[in-house]
Structures are given as C-alpha cells and as structure tokens.
Amino acid sequence: MNCQKASELASRQQDQPLSLSKKINLKLHLLMCEHCRNFSKNIEQLSDSMQSFLSGDDSKDQKK
Amino acid sequence: MQSNALSHVESSVMQHFNDVGFMSQLREQMIRFTQTQLRDAEIAEDIVQEALLGAVKNLKAFAGRAAFRSWVFAMLKNKMIDHIRKQGRAPATQSIDAEEFNAKGSWQQEAKPMPWQCPEAGLKQEQFMVILELCLNKLPGNQAQVFMMREFLGLACAEICTEVDITESNLHVLLYRARMNLQKCMANNWLHDDRQATLQKSIKNNLMNTIKKGR
Numbered sequence: 001m002n003c004q005k006a007s008e009l010a011s012r013q014q015d016q017p018l019s020l021s022k023k024i025n026l027k028l029h030l031l032m033c034e035h036c037r038n039f040s041k042n043i044e045q046l047s048d049s050m051q052s053f054l055s056g057d058d059s060k061d062q063k064k
Numbered sequence: 065m066q067s068n069a070l071s072h073v074e075s076s077v078m079q080h081f082n083d084v085g086f087m088s089q090l091r092e093q094m095i096r097f098t099q100t101q102l103r104d105a106e107i108a109e110d111i112v113q114e115a116l117l118g119a120v121k122n123l124k125a126f127a128g129r130a131a132f133r134s135w136v137f138a139m140l141k142n143k144m145i146d147h148i149r150k151q152g153r154a155p156a157t158q159s160i161d162a163e164e165f166n167a168k169g170s171w172q173q174e175a176k177p178m179p180w181q182c183p184e185a186g187l188k189q190e191q192f193m194v195i196l197e198l199c200l201n202k203l204p205g206n207q208a209q210v211f212m213m214r215e216f217l218g219l220a221c222a223e224i225c226t227e228v229d230i231t232e233s234n235l236h237v238l239l240y241r242a243r244m245n246l247q248k249c250m251a252n253n254w255l256h257d258d259r260q261a262t263l264q265k266s267i268k269n270n271l272m273n274t275i276k277k278g279r
C-alpha cells in the first residue's frame with residue numbers, strides 16, 4: 001500500500017467502517033509511515049475538535 | 065418561587081444578549097458557518113436569526129459564554145439540517161487530483177503532513193475554530209459544504225449523498241480532498257505561528273548573547 005492509498009483509507013475510516021483486510025493494511029502502513037500517521041492523527045483531531053466545540057467541552061481537544 | 069427561577073434564567077440569558085461585542089461576534093461566526101452550506105446570504109441570516117430566537121424561547125441558565133455559544137450552535141445545527149432536508153441541493157462536480165503525491169503514490173516533500181501539536185500551549189478551541197473557518201473558506205467547490213455536513217452537522221454518508229445528489233464514492237473523494245486541504249492549511253497556519261515564536265526566541269537569544277559578549 002502506498003501513501004496515497006493509505007491516506008484515502010484513513011479519511012474513509014472517519015466516515016464508515018473499513019473491511020478487515022483494509023483495516024489491517026492501513027494499520028501496517030501507519031506503523032511504518034510517520035507522514036501518514038501524522039495525516040491520520042490530524043484529521044481525527046479535526047473531527048474531535050469540531051465535536052468538542054459543539055459540546056462546549058474545552059478540555060477534550062487538548063488530550064491527544 | 066417558579067417566577068423567581070424563571071427570572072434567574074432570563075437574566076442569565078439576557079446577560080449574554082446584552083453583551084453587544086460577544087453577540088455580534090457570535091452572530092458573524094454563525095453566519096459564516098451557515099454560509100458553508102447555503103451560499104444565499106439572506107437565507108443564512110434568516111436561519112441564524114431563527115436559531116437565536118430558538119435559544120431565547122428555550123430559556124436555560126448559562127454559566128458562561130462557552131456554554132451559551134454551544135447551545136446556540138446546537139440550535140443552529142438543527143435549523144441547518146431542517147433547511148437542507150427541506151431544500152435538497154444542486155448537483156456537485158469535483159475533479160480528482162492528487163498533487164500531494166508523486167507517481168509512486170508517496171508524499172511529495174512539501175506535502176508531508178506534520179504533527180499539529182504546538183509544543184506547550186496546545187491550541188485553544190477558540191483559536192482552532194478561527195483557523196478552521198479561515199481554511200474552510202479556502203476550500204474549492206463544495207468541499208466545505210460536504211465536510212461541514214459530515215463533521216459539523218453529523219449527517220450520515222447516505223443522507224449527504226441524497227441531499228447533495230452525488231454518489232457515495234464521489235462523497236468519499238470530496239471528504240478526502242477537504243480533509244487533505246484542511247490538514248495542509250491548518251498545519252501551515254499553526255506551524256507558521258510556531259516558527260515565528262521560535263524565530264523570535266532565537267533572535268532574542270542572539271541579541272542577549274551579543275549584549276553579553278559586548279560587555
């Protein structure tokens with residue numbers, strides 16, 4: 001799996017569950033690739049921060 | 065005693081409404097959020113107005129600005145969803161490009177994602193939302209619209225596809241592009257601040273050293 005594919009899957013995972021094989025492939029790639037790991041964390045934080053903004057929880061987005 | 069309780073709640077709400085600076089800022093922010101979904105400025109203003117009215121009608125005591133703001137935004141969210149469900153949307157167009165990657169599908173040097181954490185302070189919610197808004201406004205086409213439907217309004221993929229009239233794979237591409245662009249834009253803005261701070265620090269240190277040496 002290359003970085004382009006991995007980042008696509010990381011994004012898709014925010015919206016729907018991945019199949020088991022895709023999930024494992026993505027995990028393996030993230031283990032090896034710092035850049036994709038950053039990408040994945042950043043888009044997760046994007047989502048979390050929106051949610052904590054809505055719920056008015058100021059502390060939650062500082063956790064990671 | 066019930067009237068007393070009510071008047072306490074009323075005064076808690078009015079306290080925020082009377083804060084003109086806070087209210088106009090809040091209103092502006094709400095309108096900008098709404099406009100990611102509805103390009104029509106007039107309708108956006110109407111919906112914001114409705115949300116504010118809704119907040120008044122459903123009186124509740126608010127401890128602080130943050131609590132009041134998230135309450136008003138929850139109202140806004142519902143009004144926006146109502147509107148989207150009533151209206152339906154124009155079809156979307158989107159090209160798939162991936163300038164971030166080389167032919168092998170590896171990150172281009174300048175596109176490599178950086179971690180977001182600012183070393184110590186972290187990023188306060190307020191600042192985060194300011195930068196996010198800035199970056200949302202830069203998104204091409206209807207990326208901002210579908211991103212906000214998904215992440216802010218929390219709509220399911222199937223529903224977004226119906227409302228925006230796109231296929232599911234189209235939606236994933238749009239969301240992917242939106243996240244990629246936001247990711248880049250936000251990293252640039254934070255890193256920029258970060259770099260500036262480091263730069264200022266090193267300039268200051270150099271200056272101090274020069275002064276010390278001079279003595």
